[in-house]
Each structure stands twice: as structure tokens, then as C-alpha cells.
Amino acid sequence: MAFDFDFDLLRELTEASGVPGYEDRVRDRVRTVFDEAVDEVRTDAMGNVIGTVEGSGDYEVAVAAHMDEIGFIVKHVTDDGFLKVDALGGWDPRVLRAQRVRVHTQQGDLTGVIGSVPPHTLSEEDREKEDAVEDVVIDLGRDAEEVDDLVSVGDLVTMEQSTVRMGETVTGKALDDRVCLFAMLESARELEASEATIHFCATVQEEVGLRGAQALGVDVDPDLAVALDVTIASDIDGVSEDKQVTRLGDGAAIKLKDGSVITNPKVTRRLRDVAESEEIPHQLEVLPAGGTDTAGFQNTNGAKPVGAISIPTRYLHTVTETAHREDIRATIDLLTAFLDSEDGSHDYSL
Structure with a gap:
């Protein structure tokens, strides 16, 4: 089934490794796209990348999507050559057993696996024990001496997974938030001459507290900010409709709130108006928990819509x-149509 967007770029972005604070590989790819799509590219001290399209007016809009993915950092190498790690971002430990990982060392990337004890040897007490990230042990398939030579405390660990088409969907690791980063880059490429100056911002360290966006909000001082992030779609068997949040295939989700922000109602209304006038499929999102870069811009450098x-x-x-x-x-x-219609004439004051 043909996808009407650049799937190869999406695959590159999602398969790249980049945990919070170490987004280098993703940042390099973002810069390459920006070089062809925007008027100016710069990187700040935290590693945020800003691609600016100069508008004909003096109104400025910031768009943000984060580059980092959840992962781990090595905190200890055992005498037997196994790795103990500390989480970078919020993991559900139930999904970690028996997963393949990539350990990023000074000498190159190493494949490893997160160990799992066979059920045959588990006691009843072990069976009932809840999984925890601090119990994760990574096996590199090497003897202790070789591991000690190759791996150091501070080396990074990401999940090893390919991105593939699956029916009408895309599945893989790090769609949070690389699929939205991709959407932002595609919008930058598709946007025609704009009256507003648009700052496309690829941010860092979102998964550990929206840190990149908060710092960027001091440096970039827009009149309006729009963030892109994934949201929960629990439209699967066993989840009641009121807890599904959104549904796959029903369109872009316009956020009303999450755990970090209540969006400006006038901006939300404008997004809905644009979606309706352009006949773009959309749905509304009320996310009970979790934060996004939206909050990073809302009250940094003064209140922003x-x-x-x-x-x-x-x-x-x-x-x-x-x-x-x-x-x-x-x-x-939706992002492209919204940005194309932003000329400073819309009143978002409350």
C-alpha cells in the first residue's frame, strides 16, 4: 500500500538512536532536511535545532517537536560482564523482558539483550514479583573481560527495532516523537511563502521534563506556539471508549489538555476551523496524564498562546x-494549512 508521504525519511528518523541529551544522530538528519527547506538553521547550547522560514510580516510562530526517545544509561558493569542501567524517560518495565537493545560505546554499537529467567525455574514468589527498571540486566554475549574493555559507565542504551509498514499503519520504536518530528519537517518542506516568520524547533530532552522546550522558549520569543506530539490511542479490545483518548484513522488530534497544559481555547478553535474548512480529518484530545512541549512554551519568556x-x-x-x-x-x-493562514490578524487574547 502506497503512503502519500516520505516513508523512507520517517523510517530513518525512527530507527535512529537518540536518548535525552544525546540526540546527535537525529539532529544531524534534521539539519540536512532544514538545509533544503528553511532560510536559516541554528543550534542552541542544549542541542535544540531551529529552522526559520522568514515571513513577509513581523508576526512569529514557533512549532516544536522533540527528537529524543526513551532509553537507558549504563550505571554499572558487573564482575560477570552484565550491564545495569538507569532509565532515561518513563518506561513500563513489563515490556522490557527479552528485548534486543543497542549499547552505544566509544568503540561502536553493540547488540545486547535484556535477560529474562525462564519460567521453568521461577519460584511462586518470583512469579508474583512486579517487574522494575532497576532489575533490568543486559547481556552482551561476551565474557566479562571483553565487556569491561568495551563498555563504560555512561554509555547509552536504546531499543533495537526496525520501522515497517503494517497494513495502513506504521509500527516501530520512537514514533514518540519522531513521527511528529517527521510531520513538522514535511510541513517545513511543503509550506509556501508565509506572511508569518515560522521557527520550526526540533527539541531535546522532552522525555525527562520538557527541558529543551523550556530553554528554547527563552531564546525564541514567538507570538504563538504550536507543539506536536503523539497521544494515546487505546482503541483496542478491553479498553472502554471513555479511556481510549483517541482512535487510529480518525484524523489528527487537536489537544484540549494533557497533564502539563490546557491549550488556549482560541487557538484550539482556530485549529478546528482550519481543519473543517480544509476538510482535514480531525478529532479532539483530552489526555489525562503526561506532558508535552506545549507547556514548555506557555509561560516561558512571558505568557504565550x-x-x-x-x-x-x-x-x-x-x-x-x-x-x-x-x-x-x-x-x-493541518499544520501546513494552519501556518499558511497565520498572518497576525487572529486575536488569541483572553
């Missing part, structure tokens, strides 16, 4: 995150 567009995604914070091709396309279209 903020809005957010989300891509519905199943199985968040796993290695099989799944998004629908039509929701991805709708998000690109």
Missing part, C-alpha cells in the same frame, strides 16, 4: 508504537 496537534499512537513507550498513515497525513496537512 499555545496550541497542540497530536498523532494518535497505540502502544506508547514500547518498541511497537503504531500510527495510522491517514492520521500522519492529516497532521502534516
